[in-house]
Structures are given as structure tokens and as C-alpha cells.
Amino acid sequence: MRGDRGSLRLSGALGLTLAAALVWGLAHLLAGRRAAGAALLAAQVLLVVGLTAAATALRPEVLALVARPGRLAGLAVAAVLLGLAWATVIVSSYRLVRPPGLGGPGRSLGRAAVGVMCAAALLPTLYAARLAYVGRDVVTTVFATRGAASADPWQGRYRVNVLLLGADAAARRPGARTDSMSVAAIDTRTGRTVLFSLPRNLQHVPMPAGPARRMFPGGFAGDGTLNHPGLLNEVYQWAEDHPEAAPGVPAGRRGPELLKRTIGGILGLPIDYYAMVDMKGFARIIDATGGVRVTVKNDIPYGLAGGVLRAGTRRLSGAEALWFGRSRSDGDDYVRMGRQRCLLDAVARQADPFTVIRSFGRLADAAKRYISTDIPQESLPAFITLSRKIKDAPLESVQFVPPLIDTAAPDWALIREKVSEAAGVPLPASTRTRRGVPGDPAASGSRASATPSAISPQTEQTSPNASCN
Structure with missing residues (x-):
């Protein structure tokens, strides 16, 4: 007892x-x-x-x-x-x-x-x-450190422009090509974002003032070979391979810096920061979060063994999503650009906090290995605060693809005009006076970032549930 x-x-x-x-x-x-x-x-x-x-x-x-x-x-x-x-x-x-x-x-x-x-x-x-x-x-x-954080990270500007890059490397090709290039023009007060997408095969791209323009006064020509004809997606690796194009800039930074100035000149916008993800890392990020759910409109051949991504709403693995974004079998580069944009939007909108916490270790490993950026640590708090505004604001997209733009002979002034209409920024003086080669955006675009945005009917609204194909 x-x-x-x-x-x-x-x-x-x-x-x-x-x-x-x-x-x-x-x-x-x-x-x-x-x-x-x-x-x-x-x-x-x-x-x-x-x-x-x-x-x-x-x-x-x-x-x-x-x-x-x-x-x-x-x-x-x-x-x-x-x-x-x-x-x-x-x-x-x-x-x-x-x-x-x-x-x-x-x-x-x-x-x-x-x-x-x-x-x-x-x-x-x-x-x-x-x-x-x-x-x-x-x-x-x-993220690199640049000293003490500023009380006003945007320095009085109403807009911050971030270059978003997707880099891809092939086993039989040295270096990496930036096959996905978009600029997110973000209103720092409202979060309204306009996404300007440039095709990888733009030719005769005007180079920014300095050594690169002296080397290519008539537009970027690459190595002048059949395999390197001088497309926009080659600028990044070309700069890395030619230190003289960006004197004083260390390896690993030459490509982003020259591409930022080049694309900034094309759009007439100063590019404040860039963020680049290797496509292998993109696949790992999707796998870490349990896949991404998209609506595939038409069957897409998958892989080299005769597989098929069937039409319908389905959850894609990292490898399937990567193929989905890369495939050209059902269309051209511009169809692929549309799928990539929709895929990125789906990944961003489906990343709920529980999934992020559960997969944080794998996401962190993928980020360290496959993501690079020049956004400083000191600006991260401001970007996190801004991200909430972006999530609640409309996302609009402008793609500079045919028939609007002839990639073999682009109308650079027209591109700048469309950017001005969509983002609500004034045209640089060089575009107002002539329809010609865009100059270095360092001077002409600096005032544009300080100009309030205006909603334009020229842009395409992106729905959270948009179909991808």
C-alpha cells in the first residue's frame, strides 16, 4: 500500500x-x-x-x-x-x-x-x-557590409531599381549567361512595382560610357564569332573575362557592374542593386519548399527521355520547374520569358512562413551557394519593410519583345518611352532630343528615381493565380 x-x-x-x-x-x-x-x-x-x-x-x-x-x-x-x-x-x-x-x-x-x-x-x-x-x-x-546604416536608406528617392538575373551555365560552355534579365522598379512609398523584362537575344546593345563603349562604339559585338555573336546575355561573362572593360573592379563584380550600367542605359533608369540566382540554385530552392504549384496550359516535352509535363494545375519539383522555365519546344524565347516570369511570381507568392521555417536550413544553403547580390546588409531592414508593401501592391509587367521590339535592330528610344510611360518617370534628355543611342544612365537617370510613380495603362497586371505557359 x-x-x-x-x-x-x-x-x-x-x-x-x-x-x-x-x-x-x-x-x-x-x-x-x-x-x-x-x-x-x-x-x-x-x-x-x-x-x-x-x-x-x-x-x-x-x-x-x-x-x-x-x-x-x-x-x-x-x-x-x-x-x-x-x-x-x-x-x-x-x-x-x-x-x-x-x-x-x-x-x-x-x-x-x-x-x-x-x-x-x-x-x-x-x-x-x-x-x-x-x-x-x-x-x-x-550580403556585403558598407558601414553604418543610413537613417534614410533610399536617400530621399521615391524609387529603387533592382536588376534581377537568372544565370545559366552549360557543361560544354565556359562561364555563365544571364538568360533571364528583369528590372524591378519599386515605388518606396507604396510598393507598386513594374517589372521590365529584356530578352536575352538583344543585339547591338549600346555600352555605357567608358572603356566598354570605346571598345564597342557601334554596340556590343562580343567576341565576333558564331558562338558569341554579341547578345545581351553575354555581357556579364564578357566583362568577367575582360578586366579592361571595368578597370579597378574585382573579379566577380565586373559582370554585374557592367550589366547594371548597360541595362540602365537601355531603360533610362539607374540600377541601384542587382540580385542573381544560378538556375541550379533555383531548382534547389523549389525542392526545399516542397515544389511550386502552377497551371500548365499545354503539354510540354520534359527531359531527353521522352517525358512530358502534362497540361493542368500541378505541383512541379525543382527539376520539372527548371525544365518548364527553360523549354523552348512549345514556342520561342518570348514564350519562355513569360513562363519564367509566371514561375518566379508563383514561387514568391506560395512561400508561406511555416514552409520557410521548416525548410530554412536547405534554403539557407542554396542561398549561400547560388545567390549573389550587392544589396548591403545595412539596407536589409528597409527592404524587409518594403517587401510588405510590395506584397500588397499590384505587380505590373512590361516585356520588350517582338512585335514591340525587333531584337536584331532594337529601337532604344522606344524602349525608354515605354519605361517612362509605365513607371511614371520623365524621359532622359537624350531620348527627348533624338531617337538614338542611350547614354550612361549615371547622369540622365538619377533624377528619374526621385520622381513619384504614376500608374500607366500600358502595363500588364499579374494575377496571383495566373496560368503559366
Whole structure:
């Protein structure tokens, strides 16, 4: 009978300890330790209220704050300390309510049960600490530091222009080609975004002022060979292979810098930043999030073994999505551009927070290996705040493809006119006075970024549920 009463007392003590693990201070209050119990309960209430506010109403502000390596390191330490504090509460609660005079088996059972409770409390906090550490590693690896953060990251401008690149490398071709090139012109006040897409096969591309223009006064000609005829998608690798085209710029930065200035000159917009993803990394990102759901209008041959991506709404794996975006079997480059744009939009809109957290490790690894950008760490909080506006604002798209633009003999002035209409920016002086070669955007485009946007009927609205094909 004594053993039965001892077991009952032990089970009751363990039950009360579990309750105290969920409601801090409960065991202390029942044991007469009112001051300690009230303090623990108040601390838990404040903690829950703070975390709830951070996850809901204050979420954008909190995300902006933790997008700094120092804050992420602090968050990792805080998560570990929280887990240790929680485990301490569990142990101290059990010591207050455990039955006196427990024998060897009962003592061992009680300690084992309390150990399981402590582990259950520590695991989520340690996981949170790991997420913070991995996030810090991604920020410091992918994003460069440029000193102290500015109080006004946009420097008084109403628009920030980001060049988005998709790079592809073939086994039998050295280097990489930027087969996907778009500029996101974002209104920093409203989040309204216009996406300007340029085809990879634009020819005779005017080069920006400086060594590159002196080398190609009549437009980019590449190496002048059949395999390198001088298309827009070759500018990136050509700059990397020819240091004289961008004096003083280190390897790995020459391609992005020259391409930013080249595309900025074509559009008449200054390009503030670039972000590039290797297509292999894009496939890994899709796999890490469990695939992407799109609507395929027509069957598309898949792979070299006779496979087919069937028409219909389906979830594509990374490899299938990559083939879906690359395939030219059912159309030309311009059909493919449309599919790529729709695919990117679907990936962005379907990335829910739970999926991102669950797959964070794999996403972080893919980001470090396959994504490059010159967006500085100091601007990340501002971009995170801006991203919420972008999500709630319309996304509009303008594609400079035939019949609007002849890729073999592009009308550069017409391109700038369409950009001005869609983005609501004034035409550069060079375009107003003549329909000719665009100049270096460093001077002519700087005023455009400071001009408020105006919605234009020339653009194409992108629906979250748009079909892809």
C-alpha cells in the first residue's frame, strides 16, 4: 500500500510539475512561495505577450531589426538563455512538490520524467537559436557590409531599381549567361512595382560610357564569332573575362557592374542593386519548399527521355520547374520569358512562413551557394519593410519583345518611352532630343528615381493565380 501511495504522490507531483512548466510559478504558489510564483507568472505573461506581438502586429518591424548579423547573434543567445530559464523553472518546481522520502526507483523515475520535460522545453529554443545562427551566416555570406546604416536608406528617392538575373551555365560552355534579365522598379512609398523584362537575344546593345563603349562604339559585338555573336546575355561573362572593360573592379563584380550600367542605359533608369540566382540554385530552392504549384496550359516535352509535363494545375519539383522555365519546344524565347516570369511570381507568392521555417536550413544553403547580390546588409531592414508593401501592391509587367521590339535592330528610344510611360518617370534628355543611342544612365537617370510613380495603362497586371505557359 505504501508503494501505491508513493506512486500516486509521485504521479501527482509530476503532473503538477508539468502544469508548472506550462504556467510558470504555479508550483511555487501552491507551495506557499507567493512572491517567487507571482514573479515567474508575470515574467511568462510578459514573454508571451511580447512574442505574440512580435509574430503578429510588430512582425515587419521585428524582421527588419533581426536582419542584422549582430541582432541575429543576440537572438540566438537569447533563445538559449530562454531554454535554460524554462528548464530551471521545471527543475525548481519539481523540487518544491516532489514527495519526501522517495526510494531509489521513484527518485530515478522522477528525475527521468523531469529530464524529458526539460528536453521538451530546450529543443524548440535551441532550434530557434540555430535558425538565428544560420540566418546570420546567410546575411554575412550573401550580403556585403558598407558601414553604418543610413537613417534614410533610399536617400530621399521615391524609387529603387533592382536588376534581377537568372544565370545559366552549360557543361560544354565556359562561364555563365544571364538568360533571364528583369528590372524591378519599386515605388518606396507604396510598393507598386513594374517589372521590365529584356530578352536575352538583344543585339547591338549600346555600352555605357567608358572603356566598354570605346571598345564597342557601334554596340556590343562580343567576341565576333558564331558562338558569341554579341547578345545581351553575354555581357556579364564578357566583362568577367575582360578586366579592361571595368578597370579597378574585382573579379566577380565586373559582370554585374557592367550589366547594371548597360541595362540602365537601355531603360533610362539607374540600377541601384542587382540580385542573381544560378538556375541550379533555383531548382534547389523549389525542392526545399516542397515544389511550386502552377497551371500548365499545354503539354510540354520534359527531359531527353521522352517525358512530358502534362497540361493542368500541378505541383512541379525543382527539376520539372527548371525544365518548364527553360523549354523552348512549345514556342520561342518570348514564350519562355513569360513562363519564367509566371514561375518566379508563383514561387514568391506560395512561400508561406511555416514552409520557410521548416525548410530554412536547405534554403539557407542554396542561398549561400547560388545567390549573389550587392544589396548591403545595412539596407536589409528597409527592404524587409518594403517587401510588405510590395506584397500588397499590384505587380505590373512590361516585356520588350517582338512585335514591340525587333531584337536584331532594337529601337532604344522606344524602349525608354515605354519605361517612362509605365513607371511614371520623365524621359532622359537624350531620348527627348533624338531617337538614338542611350547614354550612361549615371547622369540622365538619377533624377528619374526621385520622381513619384504614376500608374500607366500600358502595363500588364499579374494575377496571383495566373496560368503559366
